[in-house]
Amino acid sequence: MSEVKRDAFIDGRWVAGEARFAVTDPFDDAPIADVTDADEAMADTAVAAAERAFAGWSRRAAPERGTLLGALGARMLADERRLAELCTRENGKPIKESLAEVRYAASFLTWFAGEAGRVYGETIPASNPAQRLLVTREPVGPVAVITPWNFPYAMLTRKLGAALAAGCTVVAKPAEATPLGTLAIAELAQEVGVPAGVFNVVPTSRAREVGGHLLAAKAIRKISFTGSTEVGMLIMKNAAADLKRVSLELGGNAPFVVLSDADLDAAVAGALVAKFRNSGQTCVAANRFIVEEPVAEAFAGKLRAAVAELHVGRGSDPRTDVGPVIDDAAARKIAGLVADAVKRGARVVLGTPPDGASRLIHPVILDGITPEMALWRTEIFGPVIALRTAADEGAAIAQANDTEYGLVAYVYTRDGARQLRVAEALEAGMVGVNEGLVSTAQAPFGGIKHSGFGREGSRHGIDDYTNLKYIAQRIG
16 A cells, blocks of 8 residues: 555545645645545535445444454554554644554544444333333434544544444545545555445545535435534534534634642643644644643743753654644734734743744743733634633633633642532533543543534444434234
């Protein structure tokens, strides 16, 4: 598998199109591949393939579906170096993070390989002794999966694993910037024996037109989307026309709360993970750092020293901790948020404010942050730390919850009672307590408020891909 696949994958075949679009390295725009630019007709063909394959796949014995998922996960791990290098090329993230992503992505396939045989029903005690009341769970049908560029493997497999385990078939539309990882997984799926039509991929540069056409297809019964809140709202609105099932993992504005009794060294270590993974381009990235006043100065000093040691460079360099942001628009957005904060009184305590001209952005730490600054309300999606102090625990919680988002929150405190009290008070679907990395295949990933709904991973991750069927049977 030395050659990078670059065509659509439909009904078990690689389908070339006359129209192509370029995939380039974010570091220097070097060309990687020209990829088939799927159109509406290709999307229709992929949906038809998924619809045909659904009958056989859904009736296939659940342990057999699980065996194929497990084989796909193992195949990813066996090819992890090549997959990681491909991820770094099209995404820009440091190679050590790309390796971690491949392993993380494979873990969802392994997890759902086991869950395939545990899609349990139930019996309900009947009021009438002549009845038996049964509940079964059935796959919803063909699924459309829309994935972002920041984790091209993991955002796919935690949807794909659950869908295939449940008995659904999938049509995936990867992000324009990073289609190659999804196509690589499709090739591996074909190699391990996933039947034709069960998993289809339609790369396209026309996300709105082709993606919208895909999502509107009558045969698609569920949509799983990871991306911006604005697009998620549009998808939900349009899905209502056909009452499609929707699960959405949307934007974040994660607070990172450091209370006065925190282990500051542990908090700094957690901050580096929560903030700088993928150069800050993650939906669970810590966005707003809220530090209780008694330890604010000490925490800031330790944080400055640690951040100053981070190496910025090309993702393929094993020394690199912070690679390029995905494109020029991202660089300009980050520069604009920093400029707005400085204009409104924020102080630069580390780094040089970016000018938006380079995708390589060296980490910046700002303090004196106020709610009037745009970066308090906006997901930064870059290597910028925004520090704000809080008078006490109550003020810290109020500041943390001062957002329309609710994906994840982080809190550092040694006090056991305080840990639980604050975790329960934080308005988020996930909370890391003395932990900067919360994502794992066996736990439910998802948010509340404008961060969306539905859960991925864990035993709950399969729920959104099934319908409950109630059967009342008279036996006498």
